[in-house]
Amino acid sequence: MKLLRVFTALTVGALLLGLIACRPTATPTTAPPPAATAAPTPVPPTKAPEVVRFIFGRGGDSVQLDAAIVTDGESFRVTGQCLEPLYQYEPGSTKPVPALAEECVPNEAATEWTCKLRKGVKFHDGTDFNADAVIFNFERWRFTNHPYHFPSQVFEYYEYMWGGFDDASLITAVEKVDDYTVKFTLAQPLAPFLANLAMDMFAISSPTAIQKYGEKYGMPEVGCVGTGPFKFKEWVEGDHITVVANDEYWGGRPKIDEIVWRVIPDDSARFLALKAGDIHATEQATVEDLAAAEADPNLYILTRPALNTAYLAFNYKIKEFQDVRVRRAVAHAINRQALVQNFYGKYGLVAKTFLPPLVMGYNDAIQDWEYNPNLSRQLLAEAGFPDGLSEVTIAEDVPDAGGNIVYKAGDKIPLKFYYMPVTRFYYPSPKEIGEAMAADLAKAGINAQLELAGDWPTYLSLRRNGLLMGLYMLGWGGDNGDPDNFLNYFFGGLSSEDEVKEPAGREGWYANQEVAVLLYKALVNPNPAEREALYKQAEQLLHDDVARIWIAHNQTPLIFSKKVTGYVPQPVGADYYRWVEIQP
């Protein structure tokens, strides 16, 4: 009988819990912060004043809130509201406009930039924003022996955008002219200087906060301390991050009181949370949910202007791919229009160049490859493959990172088509898109085996070492809206006009000296019109050479409750939240 009683009690208990859960919804209240006393005493919840809270649902948590040491979009989503750079991107565009600097002016040679800083701005910890703060941040990022450039931290973007650390840095000095003026000296003219300055990772943090918290700066217990329109409030890992409006913000107090970014990893569950009214907005919805959102009278969709390109790359260690006729045959075999229609819907654009249309240097005059399988067959026949292409030849030995030969010169291998193992914003359904492309190729006599190389780190690692031996899918999302960030990263990288462009494994061993020199010239040329012409020329050369096959640009959709207005999705940099309003 004792057991029966136990079970009855448990069952009743479970049912009671269920009943409690079904009680009418209580208004959320804010309890007082944890008291210092140890003994648990009842804490009566107190009614907080009506807080206008914007809740954004996202798929993953931030990694860290020290913008200088992270590379993931989910971290910048938050730091972009809390920290500000000297320049920022104009709302809805990629044009750099002043933020914490009132203006930055170059000298004639464009090797020195003098920046006038905004006066009267304070960090969230009450300290002043001034020239010293700017210098502290830049020196911390640059010098590996700086006391706050901790060995455990990697200032990845500083190295990537400014050429390196210490003496390798393109910024050779940041000097204080007066309390509100700093002068940047560069090793060479750098056309994208302002575009670089505006990047989220070069936002200015409070030196006092960094000195106070050391390595803990940016971690959940500290968060970020900047000058932005919102101040960090709390971070419950894996659950949510909250920031509150900065009443003293130099650009005017935001219209909402709080932003909460909630982590809901599953795409469908996140969309249902939006429908249920638990969140106000979300990104990365499934195709089905997007269709449902379009039909829902309580929701609306905004698109993020495309600053990305999905592409299909050749591995140039394959002898057959060294023949431009074969590459052209591949280009004409893929029905990109159908791919975009079927997999991107109205949010996709067929890509005819690497640069998306909104980036300076976009070459609209280029005659895109038409979809023509017959022409593909003809080109293959001209190249010596009248029966199509199913097997390819390794042109020269290909070693792995450890120097062991993985592919031997002269070996024959089946033609492989590597599809991406994960969805990225530029490839919404990579496996299905890969299958469609392989089917298109087969129609033109190019029979490629679909290949799953492993999970995402494995895929990237193989690509990095030039070991995706065949055709492979990948894409790129711009970091600063400048064409240099697209083209020079992949096809350039020279440090002088005379340098020889070496083929790199991570680029499928492609090298084009003429393109690389053009890109170097564009990098150091401060004249926008001349730069634009150089990039257009480079794009034409890449097109003529069929260096890669550009597939699509994706304008990622964001779904909002109709209660929300004023949200500005950015093609580059963090979205603007400070004009967001929520109707009751």
Added chain:
Amino acid sequence: MTRYLIRRLISMIPTLLGVTVIVFLLLRLIPGDPAVAMLGEHASQENVQRIREQLGLNRPLFLDREALKQGDLKGFLDSQYIRFLGRLVQGDLGASIHRRIPIATELRQRFPATVELALAAMVVAVALGIPIGIISAARRNTWIDSLSMVGALIGVSMPIFWLGLMEIMLFAVILNWFPIGGRLDHAMEVRRITGLLLVDTVLTGQWEAFVDAVKHLAMPVMALATIPLAIIARMTRASMLEVLQEDYIRTARAKGLHQRLVLFRHALKNALLPVVTIIGLQTGNLLAGAILTETIFAWPGIGKWVYDAIIGRDYPVVQGGTLLIALVFVLVNLLVDISYAALDPRIHYE
């Protein structure tokens, strides 16, 4: 009993060491470099190398035979695994490669969330599963039995992913009873004592937060409890049916004892032994396998955290997480064994 316990606790050490060796080996067998995963696309080779050295990834996995050949004993032992063990002995699980946050800090935050979810699911599964099993056995071959067992079959075969989304659709979107995701409304704060929100809200008297925590727990518990509930119900029924065939049950009935007394006092206690084993195993599974539930319901536990760490090649997180899960598994099994003695007086541990 005490000696038995000590013996079992000591025998846990090689088991856990075995787990660390296997996890260490398997993690490093899968391709993909944590330094590259951490640094991302733009990483320079020098930086990748620097980080590899910093993380000790340039050291041999278990022992450095080259160093031994040169007579360098210290170098011989200076391997990734020995370094890990050395830190472990000092109670240091290391820090996440990606987030640089100590594993212990993250575990303190996330493990109670998983424990709360798993325990609540198990309480519901036991509280409903055993009575259903008993009733099915007692009313064998009636419509109640058929209904229960068909229900249990559906429960076992129900994909959690689908069930979770259906629950959200019904209880959150249509009925608006329960919130989607998280453990507590973000506008509420609960003073942390145990990390288990239901317990902490009761201890601090924050009743409104308690109700909110229960509402957040309801849907994930429903999803997570389905499979163990069905398994427990089926196992209880089968075990009860077997015991009800025993001679001593017939004797009890012949004595004229009431059916309820026969079922609960005589049959159930003996029938529970295999059920308890299943409960133990299922509790372990719930702790380790709550990843789908945690993903759908945005529950900030260790399942999703360890999964993300595997994808990101965050070795210390995977090592710390799996070690903890293994420890819990071993402890739960120990508890199951001890409970045998409580249920069956014939079992003695020496």
